[in-house]
Amino acid sequence: MQKKALKVNPTDNVIVALVDLSANEKIVVEDLEFTILKDTKAKHKFASVDLEEGDSIYMYGVIVGRALYPIKKGEVITTENVKHKSAKVEGKTETTSWTAPNIDKWIDKTFMGYHRPDGQVGTENIWLVFPLVFCENRNVETLKDIFEKELLFDKPSKHQLLLRSLINDNTETVETNEVEDYRVFKNIDVKFITHQGGCGGIRQDAEALGRLLAGYVNNPNVAGATVLSLGCQNLQIDIFKKALEKISPNNQKPIVIYEQQKSGTVDEMLNGIIKDSYEAIKQANEIERKPAPISKLVLGLECGGSDGFSGISANPTLGRLSDLMAAIGGATILSEFPELCGVEQELVNRCVEEKDAERFLQLMKDFEDSVIAAGSSFDMNPSPGNIKDGLITDAMKSAGAAKKGGSSPIQDVLDFTEYIHKPGLNLLCTPGNDVECTTALVGSGSNIVLFTTGLGTPTGNPVAPVIKISSNNALVEKMPDIIDFNTGEIITGKKSIDETADELLEFIIKVASGDIKTKAQLLNQNDFIPWKRGVSL
Template structure:
């Protein structure tokens, strides 16, 4: 029988409703009976004690808010009676001990990946097309249309067939046979990126975009790239090439570069681009999957469309996976710095090197200062959807979001566009925005991204598979076309967190080996939104 309520940490003074609880119902937890004073929806919290104005609200064992009025035991915690509050951070105060999980069943596991000359191993084999400036988006879209029709032989979707039927006066249109792979090249995919940057903003944003693209080319999921430039933009070809050289001095991957203002007509340029890209793609198709240790995986950790269950089901499952990967020698990255507000002290204490703790706090401080200067604040991070489903303060959301990083030591703190090179858990400075975060994780080397959601987010990435993990079973059933894994079994009591983590890691290995396609890949969700830290000029 499913439990009705849960206290996440023994120190907590609020309790999570796992089911809808009507006013007047009595629930029993840890030797105490609680009477629900008002209807409370599942995922929301109620007071375990009487609060007075100014009292701290504790969840996950940390401060997640402050009462701004009296709250009675059994009363629902809301945005009206609680405001954001988090503990002050004073620098490293302790070294947190960590007992690694038993990884006997994982230490010798392999996946089928694409081995690169620099020793990295990819989960995909992609030829990537991208522009250095938005002025070249149209040419990238033209190339996408050409290559997808002729090289990949994409079939008409059912929605295209519906429109075709309507154009034919409602006549039935034959549905093409499924499953048959008609691609000319079986071992390579072509992916296409467009964006709105590269010029018009400050130079620093253009340079950051160049470093981000360098990270994408260096990512082992990429076999080679075609790069289009206009010629006069802030993000010059040389800036991109310098960024790539700084990251990968011995880069052997083929890169096709064309600059429109040097090429003459669009027709002349596209003719050359198609010929040169085809030769590169044909060569990259010769690369085949081979066994590699799972220590070669670089797993990005993030969440989006979170709910009140995310921090007690899906996120802790990712934390267990992250700890397993750290224990065997793999790499994980925890991002979304606005969603680490309130848990800074724990994270600083987990940093292996003191200088990384200092760097983390500076990045957090500078990020928040820029947000305040824009007239906002980290306390405004929870979205309307988050609040509706029980995440009413940023600290509450953050305390649950940080669970994706497990308990392993933090080996390095990375700023946006810095590339992960150390095995273990890394922190990466990104916004909380789903697409910007995923884009940044992959640019820093993630070859698979794990994305938890309680509300449903149909998002993917051009070069890395994005595995969607639901926090609750209702979402997994309602939006089955975008969810890959259901962690709601933790809420229902069907599985423990370690059991769910083992099952998820098996799925990750299958995805990394190309044996299972993520729902985002099936839906062709190839989202790419670079983080712009500056302003437009």
């Protein structure tokens, strides 16, 4: 029988409703009886004790808010009676101990990946086409149209066929399985990126974009790239090359670079790009999948469209998985610094190096200061959807979001655009914005992104598979076309976190081996938005 409510941590003074609760309903949680004073929807919280004005609200064992008014035992907490509050952190207070999970069943597991000369292993084989400046977006779009029609012809979608039937005034729509599936190259995909940066903004944003794009070229999922430049922009070819050299001094990936202001007419430039890129793509198609230990996986950890169940089902599942990867020798990257507000002390104490603890706190401070300077603050991070589904303060949202990082030691702290170089758990400074965060994770080396959600989001990436993980059963039933994996049975009590994490790792291995395409890949959801520092939560 499913529990009706859950106290997450023994020190908490709020309890999570696992199902809708009615006013005057009596429920029992950990042998204590509670009377629900007002209708409380699933995912929301009610007070487990009487609270006075100014009292701190605890959940997940940390401060997540303060009472604006007296709140009675059994009363639901809302944005009207609770405001954001988080604990102050000055520095490392202790070194957290960690017991690694048993990895006997995983130690010899492999996936079928693309081995790169630098030792990285990709889960995809991508030829990437992108501009250094937005002035070249049209040329990239032209190339995209040409290559997709001639090189990467796939079955048209049912929506294309619907429009085709309307144009031809046909009453019968052709089924997609009646159309021949033909691809010139079976072993490589060509992906295209456009963006609005590279010039016109501050030089620091152009330089950051150059580092980000260099990270994409260096990502193990990328076999090589075609780069378009106008010539006069802030993000010069030289800046991009130096950024790539810093990440990969001995880069052996082929890169085709064209500068329009040195190439004559558009036709002349496109002809050269098509010929040179085709030859390089043909060679990259010869790379085949080979077995690789799962320690070669770099998993980006992210959440978006979170709900009140995310912190007790989907995110702890990723936390368990992150711990398994750390024990195996693989790597995970925990991002979204605005969603770590309130749990800094735990994370600082988990940093292996004192310098990383100090850097984490400094990055958090600098980020929050920039947000405040823009007239906002971290406590404005929860979205209307978050609040509607039970995440009413940033600290509450953060405490649940941090569960994605498990409990293993933090091996490194990376700033935006810095590339991962240590196994184990890494922290990466990014905003919480879904696409900006995913974009940054892949630029720092993630070859798969794990994305938990309670409300649903179609987010994908042109280079790395994005596995969408639901926190609840209702979402899977409502949006099966965007959800890859479900952790909702943790809420119903049918499965444990450990059991679900094992199933998720098996699923990841299949995605990494190319046996399963993610829903975002099937939908051709290729999102790319570079972060402009200081303007995003």
